[in-house]
Amino acid sequence: MSMDAVHPRVLGYLGRALSLELTAVQQYMTQASLVGLWGDEASAERFREETVEEMQHAEKIVQQMLQLGVAPAASQLQPVRHAPDLVGLLEQNTELEQQLVDHYAEASRFCALINDDANGAFFQALLEDEQHHSRELEAWLQQLGGRRRRGYARYGGSRDRRGRATF
Secondary structure, rough: OOHHHHHHHHHHHHHHHHHHHHHHHHHHHHHHHHHHOOOOHHHHHHHHHHHHHHHHHHHHHHHHHHHHHOOOOOOOOOOOOOOOOOHHHHHHHHHHHHHHHHHHHHHHHHHHHHHOOHHHHHHHHHHHHHHHHHHHHHHHHHOOOHHHHHHHEEEEOOOOOOEEEOO
16 A cells, blocks of 8 residues: 555554554663662562553554555653552553554544545554553552552551652
């Protein structure tokens, strides 16, 4: 398929997808190193696995763009966000994963609207991967006792006199 045959908005969805996936790679890679410094090697390894998964998604997007005759370019990576503990990191990751889910759902709907079955199937497959990944992150959070409002301090974060988390 040539670039002329691809709707410009589909190309925009691909570019944004690449930016989000590379943002996830950067975030998970950083978090793997951070929790490793905290001495939590099991979580560090899990974040390394997440890094690889997101890198594979980025590679698929690059390949798709090249097949469409487009030079891949991530427009803007979001900065890595930090937290004082594992639960905080996982909360941030669920937010990032939700951005990916929302993006792929929107891209899939648009492709269906314009009858672009090939790109629609591509986005749908990524959507399903990210939905699965989101469920895994939520399950991990639940294993740790849930979100911040339900026992955040148990996992290493300290709090000031007003109950706010501190670094």
